[in-house]
Amino acid sequence: MASSSFIESGWQYLITHFTDFQLACLGSFFLHETVFFLSGLPFLWLERVGCFSKFKIQGKSNTAEAQEKCIIRLMLYHFGVNLPVMIFSYPVFKYMGMSSSLPLPSWKVVLTQIIFYFILEDFIFYWGHRILHTKWLYQHVHSVHHEYATPFGLTSEYAHPAEILFLGFATIVGPAITGPHLVTLWLWMVLRVLETVEAHCGYHFPWSPSNFFPLYGRADFHDYHHRLLYTKSGNYSSTFTYMDRIFGTDIGYRKLKALKSAAVEDSGEQKNQ
Ligand SMILES: [Zn+2]
Numbered sequence: 001m002a003s004s005s006f007i008e009s010g011w012q013y014l015i016t017h018f019t020d021f022q023l024a025c026l027g028s029f030f031l032h033e034t035v036f037f038l039s040g041l042p043f044l045w046l047e048r049v050g051c052f053s054k055f056k057i058q059g060k061s062n063t064a065e066a067q068e069k070c071i072i073r074l075m076l077y078h079f080g081v082n083l084p085v086m087i088f089s090y091p092v093f094k095y096m097g098m099s100s101s102l103p104l105p106s107w108k109v110v111l112t113q114i115i116f117y118f119i120l121e122d123f124i125f126y127w128g129h130r131i132l133h134t135k136w137l138y139q140h141v142h143s144v145h146h147e148y149a150t151p152f153g154l155t156s157e158y159a160h161p162a163e164i165l166f167l168g169f170a171t172i173v174g175p176a177i178t179g180p181h182l183v184t185l186w187l188w189m190v191l192r193v194l195e196t197v198e199a200h201c202g203y204h205f206p207w208s209p210s211n212f213f214p215l216y217g218r219a220d221f222h223d224y225h226h227r228l229l230y231t232k233s234g235n236y237s238s239t240f241t242y243m244d245r246i247f248g249t250d251i252g253y254r255k256l257k258a259l260k261s262a263a264v265e266d267s268g269e270q271k272n273q
């Protein structure tokens with residue numbers, strides 16, 4: 001296929017001009033920063049100018065100072081925590097068989113590995129997140145992420161360094177076990193960043209492709225988690241909704257949704273009368 005040969009020649013260029021270490025560590029860091037800020041910054045702008053306000057989940061908005069504080073801290077943590085994690089986890093990935101050479105893996109292999117990473121990450125995240133909502137850990141660690149009760153995309157990675165390490169572990173444990181090709185690792189990282197930015201974007205767009213994925217959490221699901229007190233929040237999963245459903249931690253959210261849809265039906269009936 002022309003597209004696959006295009007990707008392969010692009011990859012060939014990368015592996016002839018950069019070392020494996022440069023691509024796996026610095027390349028991953030650069031790709032992460034690019035995707036994160038390009039996908040997150042538009043929501044910050046939307047909130048400032050008040051565009052698409054009819055799709056905004058909450059009526060409240062953040063001040064410019066609060067938004068700027070988030071960006072400064074993010075830069076500090078990305079260089080001080082994320083980059084060292086990428087560098088120090090490199091030998092583990094190499095040991096587990098990660099490669100960057102050609103040929104590239106088939107789409108079937110890439111897709112299977114990524115689905116596995118999503119399921120595993122969601123499972124670890126769910127239990128870790130529930131533990132982060134216990135009193136001591138919430139007060140000393142997780143409350144940093146909850147400083148923003150009205151999330152705006154970039155807040156997805158705004159967290160205490162200890163939490164960044166824990167979430168980093170949940171994200172890389174799947175790839176660390178399977179030792180994938182670097183191209184799979186990059187695709188996983190991009191999808192994961194886009195997913196968390198969307199979960200924190202503060203808007204529910206009816207045309208978002210994620211509306212059509214089965215059992216997928218979406219922005220409204222995680223936004224609810226940020227709106228409530230830490231002991232009552234629920235909705236702990238990162239990607240899917242089934243863990244919260246199975247363990248009954250989405251009761252409050254489902255009640256609220258039922259009340260909202262009943263209110264919409266009531267107002268529809270009143271209009272028709
Ligand atoms: Zn939380």
Ligand SMILES: [Zn+2]
Binds near residue numbers: 145156200222226
């Ligand atoms: Zn969050």
